[in-house]
Amino acid sequence: MEIKLSTIKKILFVLLAVFAVIAAVRFALPLLGGNVQAETEPTPLPDGRDAAAAGLTALFSVDVTTGYDAWLESVCAVSTENGCAFAELFMNWDRVVERKIRSEYRVQSAELYLDKGDRQVWKVSGTTRNLNTGEEQGGVTPVLVVREGDEWKFDHFLFDQELQALESEP
Amino acid sequence: MKRIVYTLILFVLLSVSVQPVQAGWGDFFDENGNLKPGVVDLGQQKVPADWMPDVPGWVPDWLYDGAATYHMYALPSGETVLLPSTTTLLFMAMNPKESGLFDSQGYIGKSLGFAAAGQFNDQKSFLANLFAAFGFEKAEQFADAAIRGENVWSFLSADTIRLFDIARKAIQQDRSVYMMMLLYGSCQNSPTGCPQALIDELKRRGNCPPALCPDGVPPGSRPTPDRVVQKCGAPSVTQGKISAAASKTAPNYALVTGQDPEKRGVDLQFSLTIEPTIYRYYTLEERKEINKHCVSPSGSIVELPPPIEQNCKAPNRYIEQEEEVEYCVLHERTFCEQARVLASASLKKSSRDWILNDLAQWYPGAALIRPDWNWRFATSQGCDASNTFRWTLVQEKVQIRDPGFYTMSLSGITSGTPVSQSRSFQIPAGEFDAYLMMTTIIK
Numbered sequence: 001m002e003i004k005l006s007t008i009k010k011i012l013f014v015l016l017a018v019f020a021v022i023a024a025v026r027f028a029l030p031l032l033g034g035n036v037q038a039e040t041e042p043t044p045l046p047d048g049r050d051a052a053a054a055g056l057t058a059l060f061s062v063d064v065t066t067g068y069d070a071w072l073e074s075v076c077a078v079s080t081e082n083g084c085a086f087a088e089l090f091m092n093w094d095r096v097v098e099r100k101i102r103s104e105y106r107v108q109s110a111e112l113y114l115d116k117g118d119r120q121v122w123k124v125s126g127t128t129r130n131l132n133t134g135e136e137q138g139g140v141t142p143v144l145v146v147r148e149g150d151e152w153k154f155d156h157f158l159f160d161q162e163l164q165a166l167e168s169e170p
Numbered sequence: 171m172k173r174i175v176y177t178l179i180l181f182v183l184l185s186v187s188v189q190p191v192q193a194g195w196g197d198f199f200d201e202n203g204n205l206k207p208g209v210v211d212l213g214q215q216k217v218p219a220d221w222m223p224d225v226p227g228w229v230p231d232w233l234y235d236g237a238a239t240y241h242m243y244a245l246p247s248g249e250t251v252l253l254p255s256t257t258t259l260l261f262m263a264m265n266p267k268e269s270g271l272f273d274s275q276g277y278i279g280k281s282l283g284f285a286a287a288g289q290f291n292d293q294k295s296f297l298a299n300l301f302a303a304f305g306f307e308k309a310e311q312f313a314d315a316a317i318r319g320e321n322v323w324s325f326l327s328a329d330t331i332r333l334f335d336i337a338r339k340a341i342q343q344d345r346s347v348y349m350m351m352l353l354y355g356s357c358q359n360s361p362t363g364c365p366q367a368l369i370d371e372l373k374r375r376g377n378c379p380p381a382l383c384p385d386g387v388p389p390g391s392r393p394t395p396d397r398v399v400q401k402c403g404a405p406s407v408t409q410g411k412i413s414a415a416a417s418k419t420a421p422n423y424a425l426v427t428g429q430d431p432e433k434r435g436v437d438l439q440f441s442l443t444i445e446p447t448i449y450r451y452y453t454l455e456e457r458k459e460i461n462k463h464c465v466s467p468s469g470s471i472v473e474l475p476p477p478i479e480q481n482c483k484a485p486n487r488y489i490e491q492e493e494e495v496e497y498c499v500l501h502e503r504t505f506c507e508q509a510r511v512l513a514s515a516s517l518k519k520s521s522r523d524w525i526l527n528d529l530a531q532w533y534p535g536a537a538l539i540r541p542d543w544n545w546r547f548a549t550s551q552g553c554d555a556s557n558t559f560r561w562t563l564v565q566e567k568v569q570i571r572d573p574g575f576y577t578m579s580l581s582g583i584t585s586g587t588p589v590s591q592s593r594s595f596q597i598p599a600g601e602f603d604a605y606l607m608m609t610t611i612i613k
Contacts, residue, residue, distance in 0.1 A: 060230065085338035089257050095232040103230070109537055125538055128230060139228040139516065139542030156334065159223035160546065165323035 048145030048152035052122035053107040054078040055154020056143055059087060060105035060128050068093045079154045080146050086156040102131040108138075114166055118147045121158065121166060194249045194353050195276065205243065210371050212242040215362045218510040218583040218592055221265035222258075223323075224546045227512045227581055236510065237583065238262070238269070238361060241348060244368050246377045248356040253348035256341050260333075262361075263300050264312075264322040266293070270361040271352070279303070279350035293317055303349070305336040356381070364588050382588070402452030402498035407589050410445030410507060410558070416578035416599035419564075424604045427569045435567035440513040440545075440599060442580050446504035446557035449589045453499050461491045505587035506553035509595075511561050514579050515602070517541035521574025532608075539571040573606035 058075045068091070076084035095101075107126040114121035122145060127138030142163050144155040158166070198209050205211060216237040225234050238261070241253040252274075254262055262269040272293060279300070294313050301309035308325065315322050340349060354360035357368060364382055372378035417439055418424070424436035464472040464482035474481045482488040522538060530536040551561040570576075578600040586592035 059233070062232070082332050082335040085334040089334055089337055089341075090234050092232050092235070099232070101230075101232060111539075125541070128228070137228045137230075139226050139544075140540060141226055141229065157225065157229065159225055159323070161223050161321055162323045165321055168324065 047112065048120040048122060048147070049110050049112070051078065051145045051152035051154050052110055052120075052124050052143040053126075055083060055145070056124050056126065056141060056157065057105045057107060058154075059157070060126075061103060062096055063102045063131075064096050064100050065102065068096075075154075080148065082146075083153065083155040100132065104129050104131055113142065116166070116169070119155075120145050120147075120152070121163070194245075194251075194355070195278070197245055197249065198243055198251050208246065210244045210246070210368055212244060212365060212367055212371075215240050215242045215365055217362050218585055219269065219361065220510055221268035222261050224512075226542070227514050227544050228542070235583075240362055242362055242365070242368075244357055244364075246372055246375065247379065248358065248364070248382055250354040250357040250360045250362070252352045252354065252360060252362060254350065254352070256337050256349055259300075259349055260304060260337055263297060263304075264316055266297060266316050267319065270354075270359075273354065273359055274352040275355050276353040277350055300350075304340055358382075358588075363585065366586070366589065366591050369588065402454055405449065405451035408448045408450070409590050409593070410447050412442070412444050412509075412584075412595050412597065414440070414442045414580040414597040414599040416440040416513070416580065418600075418602035424570060424602070426573045426604050426606050427571050429607050430569075433567065433569060435569045436602065436604060438515065438563075438565045438568055438578070438602065440561075440563040440565075440578065440580055442509065442511055442559075442561040442582075442597075444507050444509060444559040444584065447507050447587045447590050449503045449505065451501050451503075453501060454496055455499050456494050456496050458492055459495045461493050463489050463491065465489055503589075504557040505589060506557040506559050507584050507587050507590070508551075508553065508559050509561065509582050509584040511546075511548065511551075511580055511582040513545045513563050513565075514581065515543040515568075515576045516579070517572050518575045518577055521572070521576075524574065525572060529606075541572050543568065543576075570604040573604050575601060575603050577601055 055075070055078050058071075058078055061074075062071050071093075072084075072087060072091070075087040079087070105126055105128045107124055110122045110124045112120060113123045122143045123140050124143050125138070125140045127136050129136045142158040144158055144166075145152050146155045147153075198206060200206055216235070216239050218236065219238040222236050222238055224236065238258045239255040240258065243251040262271045266272050277296075294310075294317060297313035297316055298309045301312045306312055312322055312325055315325050352360075357364040358381070369378060369382055373383060419437045419439050421434060421436070424430075424434070427433070427435070462478040464474050464478055465487045466472050467485050467487075472482070472486050479488050517538070522541060525536055525538060545563055545565055547563075548561050549564045551559070553559050577598060579596060579598050581594075581596040583594045584592045
């Protein structure tokens, strides 16, 4: 069978075909995994897990040979001002020197316990290893982290009474 | 260097125009703030204190040991001046009654523009001033809560984020870790008690009053210490044995929480006993005795079996002589040694490994949830009539999350006694188990 078309009809037919092909390509490519620009999604804010782990690791890892300043610097690098002050106030470096302590803290797991918006309490499970004797001691430590801008920072480990107060906070 | 700082702070403190209300200050420091001769400088004293906040037991003691820290000065009469460290003072303010802050008979403080001296007539305003000196915004609210004995941490929600920064700034501003001096009429009423170092020093000086020294022998009026030691033996201190026990009381087979729909949990019991500290000392005493003799005509003594007065026959002569005889008397004093105790239960390493390795193969994602437990507050504690300290804890329906074998232990630090120093302890006390029911296909 022979179909005869006029020139105008031929042009219209070609344009329609081209349009259809373009539309099909535009619709089908994303489904086939083609390289098209994806819509940007909002990046989720990180939670305080890493800050809690990093802070506790710095706090519980001491080395008498590298000295107090190096230890404090490592804590303050991952801490809030308050966390830095906490380390400064409570550390008894005389005792570290007296016992020639070298210790290493390793985090095993961390569980979000309380979420108060800009403050989070993480229950961090980990072990402190005495590098001189190999003795290990560990357990769960409640840790407060605080969000400063887009960054979470270690604040301090919580006293029992402080944790109770936070638990009962509305 | 520290001594210079102390002298500096004392000078500054005493230069402040304050109204003295306690005669004792002048006995410690001269008008320039220097320590007067005769005052015993006991340096830093660390004392276990129940009112200091608690942390998990595995927090290293070089970071936090739960002890209150003071610099201590004392007079031979026992009057005491304490300079609490900044963090100790902060926690004292949060627990003013328990910490002995309100037992002080006077104070001098200059920190962040705060200077005062006097007695604790107005506890609230004193405490509010102290909190304000630290830099807290709701100082009066904190003072009210602390006096009512409430958990002050509950009121710190706004300030807690910068609590330690505030304390650090207070130190920097004061240029000393000591913001306040507290005066106590006797070391016995002070938070530190009377440390052994004080008693030793007063004994060395030979002027330890009877109130502080159990064998308080005023020099000169009684046999000298040398004579007592030479004839009667040296005094001795025997610290009481510390023993601990812990057990699971019910049920026989405890299940982990996830398989225990009734939340029965496990009942645990801990007990600690510290036997009394015994101080033994001798006193050389004199008494008059009647000596009975039988004397021959030549004047020599005739040895006879008793009763001499009947066996002594003529020509011998029976006589009675009154003589002063010295002898040693053994004295014993017992002291109760109290303790700050932490009861712990910890999943054994073998059980931890089993959960993380074996169980995790059967149940991917199996992990340790709460392998360690700590309890601080006793069900009952105190000294009995025999000066034995007993601490017991009954913890019911503990919701165990991780299956396996748990070791139970009791650790802590004692208060010491007037004749012995504090000591720390960690005693394995028992074991218990928590079960996990598993399904196995038997082929």
